[in-house]
Amino acid sequence: MSYNEELEPKIDQDFVAVRYNVELEGPAITPENDPDVQAILPKDEPYRSIARAVLRGDTEESTIKVKEGLNSGIPPMDIINNGLMKGMDAVNELYTKGFYFLPDLMLSGDSMMEGLKESEEALGHKSETKGTVVSFVAEGDPHDIGKNLVVMFLRANGYNAIDLGRDVPNEDVVNAVREYKPLFMTGTALMTTTMTAFPKVVEELEKNGLEVPAIGCGGGAVRKDFIESFPMSVYGVKAYHTPKLADSILKDKKTWKEIRKKYSKIVGEFVPEYD
Amino acid sequence: MKTRYGIALDIGTSGIRAQALDIENGKVISTAITLRHPLPGANVVDHLHFAIKVGRDTAHNILIDSVNKVIKSLNIDLKNVERVAVCGNPIQLSLFHNIEIRDLAYWGPHALERLHVTPPSRNAIIVNAREIWLKINQEAEIYIPPAIKHEIGADALAMLFKSEVLEKKGIYLVSDFGTNAEIALVIDGEVYSCSAAAGPAVEGQMIEKGRLASPGTICDLEIGDYGWKTRILDEDLIAQEGDTVDPSGGKIISSAESSVNPIGITGTGVIAAYSLGLDTGIISLPKIKSPDNKINLHKEIYLTEKDIENIGKALGAFRAAHLTLAEESGVFLDEIDATYMAGASGFYVDPHKSLNVGQIPPSSREIYQMGNTSLSMAKDIILDPGLLEKLQEIADGMRSKHITLATSPTFEKIYSLELAMCEQGMPFWMYNDWLTKYGFQKIPPKVSNPVIHKIFERDIPELGEYGLKITKIGSVLEAEFEGCTNCMTCALNCPENALTIENGLATVRTDRCSGMGCLRCELGCPQKAFKYEKLLTLKEKYETSKKLKYAI
Numbered sequence: 001m002s003y004n005e006e007l008e009p010k011i012d013q014d015f016v017a018v019r020y021n022v023e024l025e026g027p028a029i030t031p032e033n034d035p036d037v038q039a040i041l042p043k044d045e046p047y048r049s050i051a052r053a054v055l056r057g058d059t060e061e062s063t064i065k066v067k068e069g070l071n072s073g074i075p076p077m078d079i080i081n082n083g084l085m086k087g088m089d090a091v092n093e094l095y096t097k098g099f100y101f102l103p104d105l106m107l108s109g110d111s112m113m114e115g116l117k118e119s120e121e122a123l124g125h126k127s128e129t130k131g132t133v134v135s136f137v138a139e140g141d142p143h144d145i146g147k148n149l150v151v152m153f154l155r156a157n158g159y160n161a162i163d164l165g166r167d168v169p170n171e172d173v174v175n176a177v178r179e180y181k182p183l184f185m186t187g188t189a190l191m192t193t194t195m196t197a198f199p200k201v202v203e204e205l206e207k208n209g210l211e212v213p214a215i216g217c218g219g220g221a222v223r224k225d226f227i228e229s230f231p232m233s234v235y236g237v238k239a240y241h242t243p244k245l246a247d248s249i250l251k252d253k254k255t256w257k258e259i260r261k262k263y264s265k266i267v268g269e270f271v272p273e274y275d
Numbered sequence: 276m277k278t279r280y281g282i283a284l285d286i287g288t289s290g291i292r293a294q295a296l297d298i299e300n301g302k303v304i305s306t307a308i309t310l311r312h313p314l315p316g317a318n319v320v321d322h323l324h325f326a327i328k329v330g331r332d333t334a335h336n337i338l339i340d341s342v343n344k345v346i347k348s349l350n351i352d353l354k355n356v357e358r359v360a361v362c363g364n365p366i367q368l369s370l371f372h373n374i375e376i377r378d379l380a381y382w383g384p385h386a387l388e389r390l391h392v393t394p395p396s397r398n399a400i401i402v403n404a405r406e407i408w409l410k411i412n413q414e415a416e417i418y419i420p421p422a423i424k425h426e427i428g429a430d431a432l433a434m435l436f437k438s439e440v441l442e443k444k445g446i447y448l449v450s451d452f453g454t455n456a457e458i459a460l461v462i463d464g465e466v467y468s469c470s471a472a473a474g475p476a477v478e479g480q481m482i483e484k485g486r487l488a489s490p491g492t493i494c495d496l497e498i499g500d501y502g503w504k505t506r507i508l509d510e511d512l513i514a515q516e517g518d519t520v521d522p523s524g525g526k527i528i529s530s531a532e533s534s535v536n537p538i539g540i541t542g543t544g545v546i547a548a549y550s551l552g553l554d555t556g557i558i559s560l561p562k563i564k565s566p567d568n569k570i571n572l573h574k575e576i577y578l579t580e581k582d583i584e585n586i587g588k589a590l591g592a593f594r595a596a597h598l599t600l601a602e603e604s605g606v607f608l609d610e611i612d613a614t615y616m617a618g619a620s621g622f623y624v625d626p627h628k629s630l631n632v633g634q635i636p637p638s639s640r641e642i643y644q645m646g647n648t649s650l651s652m653a654k655d656i657i658l659d660p661g662l663l664e665k666l667q668e669i670a671d672g673m674r675s676k677h678i679t680l681a682t683s684p685t686f687e688k689i690y691s692l693e694l695a696m697c698e699q700g701m702p703f704w705m706y707n708d709w710l711t712k713y714g715f716q717k718i719p720p721k722v723s724n725p726v727i728h729k730i731f732e733r734d735i736p737e738l739g740e741y742g743l744k745i746t747k748i749g750s751v752l753e754a755e756f757e758g759c760t761n762c763m764t765c766a767l768n769c770p771e772n773a774l775t776i777e778n779g780l781a782t783v784r785t786d787r788c789s790g791m792g793c794l795r796c797e798l799g800c801p802q803k804a805f806k807y808e809k810l811l812t813l814k815e816k817y818e819t820s821k822k823l824k825y826a827i
Contacts, residue, residue, distance in 0.1 A: 016719060096700065098700075101693055101695040101705070102691050102694055103695060104697075106691060139383075139385050139386050139389075139518075140380070140381030141382060141384060142382040142681040143681045145691070151690075166383065166681075167381075167382060167383030167385050167386070168385075169385045169389070190681075191320050192320055192792040193323060193324045193380045194381065213820075223321075225795065225799065229798055258593050
């Protein structure tokens with residue numbers, strides 16, 4: 001008996017049975033056959049093929065289809081909004097339903113970003129997004145998996161995420177705020193030695209008369225009570241909450257104080273940390 | 276003729292272990308340990324953080340103060356100690372030696388440039404007792420073994436040296452399990468290493484009812500007739516049979532002969548619960564399928580879904596680390612000839628469960644549980660001080676490649692699969708599908724009958740004629756806070772019962788305190804009067820201990 005077969009009985013079969021790509025009985029259901037996905041996917045070509053390539057996380061295919069579309073004279077903005085973003089909307093739908101997992105999202109995000117790069121090259125400038133978010137990992141900290149997820153979720157939801165990388169000095173963070181005037185900012189740290197950068201960043205911003213509506217801070221060693229011990233900050237619990245927090249600032253003009261109070265409501269789920 | 280003594284020391288993140296030896300015949304005379312590290316913190320980064328905040332000298336003095344207490348309880352004439360050999364990770368050895376530590380506290384160039392830090396040499400060195408302020412014969416020689424490289428310390432050297440895999444043909448996986456796991460894949464003598472911040476979860480910390488291994492903690496579980504049979508550590512830290520419990524409802528099915536109420540669950544117990552939970556289906560990641568969504572192990576002892584997530588992430592770091600090492604070195608995990616487990620938790624854990632949950636690869640055919648290799652190497656140095664030079668030669672000549680997991684794209688891809696499993700409940704077969712999609716090897720099938728080599732009964736094989744002594748650390752930090760209303764919130768918030776406060780005077784037990792990673796005392800103070808920093812400003816005892824020479 002293989003390891004897989006041994007583990008299989010441990011998995012909740014009721015749950016698995018409704019998942020995709022599972023050949024339990026009868027033919028596997030493909031992601032694009034999901035009724036909600038059907039409703040999101042565009043009907044017309046080349047948008048449909050582009051969106052499907054993103055949905056499948058097929059970077060090669062999405063790049064080819066985007067290039068074909070651009071060569072046939074379709075405006076880059078239409079490719080982005082009617083093709084790439086629709087594909088990402090479908091991915092988000094499946095992720096929210098629990099049929100797609102983190103790696104699906106990462107792969108689809110990559111294919112979307114490649115298509116976006118092609119389109120923006122044709123456009124000659126950055127495309128318009130919902131807003132700009134700056135993300136960084138605290139100085140002295142190499143752990144950037146969390147930050148990479150945050151950036152991916154933001155981009156998947158139509159935000160322009162500026163990725164400052166890992167081990168980012170505080171003054172670089174301050175300069176980025178000056179330059180990009182972000183709607184939202186995220187800082188992550190895994191070590192207790194490095195998370196102390198967050199209050200210092202806030203202090204530097206205040207000293208320079210700069211303000212960000214909210215700075216979402218999170219990561220392994222970081223706790224809510226620490227984050228709430230200084231202003232401008234919000235404790236982020238899960239990476240996938242980030243676009244929802246950004247949406248609340250963009251659409252409802254929420255401040256960091258309000259986000260702290262309404263976190264569960266904003267992200268649309270019960271969050272024990274905020275109970 | 277007087278007996279000439281040597282002392283072997285292991286400074287670990289979860290405590291200090293010491294043994295007195297007779298230099299002439301190599302006999303162990305006595306053993307003393309602490310159950311905690313004297314510096315506040317649940318992991319070595321917390322220790323570092325504390326040391327940077329309080330100042331290196333003070334941190335060194337607190338550590339040495341505890342080392343002296345441990346040595347004192349060895350029950351030998353300290354005037355006749357001629358040699359001390361110490362082993363541990365680079366952070367602990369640097370604190371012991373009182374050399375630069377900040378290069379170990381931050382990654383990347385920015386923080387170190389800003390602070391003008393130059394990494395020190397961590398080569399093998401001999402100092403004398405006077406320099407370290409050990410309260411023994413002041414002319415005694417102190418042997419500090421080398422780190423292999425900046426990232427790989429003497430503790431990793433010890434596990435490689437004691438497993439004797441460096442000179443052998445074949446593929447070996449050697450790990451020292453602690454709060455930070457040192458893992459090395461050795462292929463015909465070439466070492467691929469990494470350090471997995473598996474986190475305190477596998478040491479029983481960061482788990483609601485988790486505890487470091489101590490008397491009264493659940494250390495193992497077996498499936499019994501109608502429930503799970505607990506095993507509980509006694510006063511000598513030996514596992515004894517405990518009650519049998521229904522994990523779903525928490526009812527005690529049958530009581531053991533000498534029934535005790537456990538006080539918590541330790542790391543090996545956590546691994547056992549996770550393994551049994553997956554086997555029986557009570558864990559269906561990320562959920563626990565019981566009426567109260569807990570795995571109940573006794574009246575007040577349980578694991579929550581949050582705990583399960585933390586354990587999953589910690590064990591996931593091991594599995595992802597093994598795959599990353601195998602991919603980077605170009606071997607398959609099922610080609611590994613033997614798996615070596617060092618460290619106390621690597622010794623006491625049931626290896627069948629380890630391979631069931633991914634702490635070691637499921638294909639491990641030959642498993643060696645080696646015990647405390649750091650202490651064992653320190654003993655070797657005591658009996659043959661010439662070994663120190665040889666160890667430096669081994670470190671210098673080692674063909675090795677260190678993989679920083681935090682910056683490895685391979686690790687990131689694989690760890691995201693682990694997150695999908697333990698946070699979202701992605702099925703395991705999908706995990707293997709994804710590995711294939713990424714072009715990586717699959718997780719190999721589980722072997723059914725691994726051969727387990729466990730030579731000793733304890734992680735420290737021989738305790739000596741005086742047996743084991745558990746030494747109390749007892750160092751405290753004190754500070755007075757203006758504006759304190761005696762509301763006791765800080766003391767009640769303290770998860771480790773480390774803090775007492777009376778009329779604004781706070782006393783903190785350093786060994787219990789979780790330190791800079793916690794700060795619940797300060798963060799929860801309604802008056803904003805509690806300032807942890809103030810505890811750090813001065814503790815007369817440690818400032819002056821340097822001056823209080825120990826005259827023999």
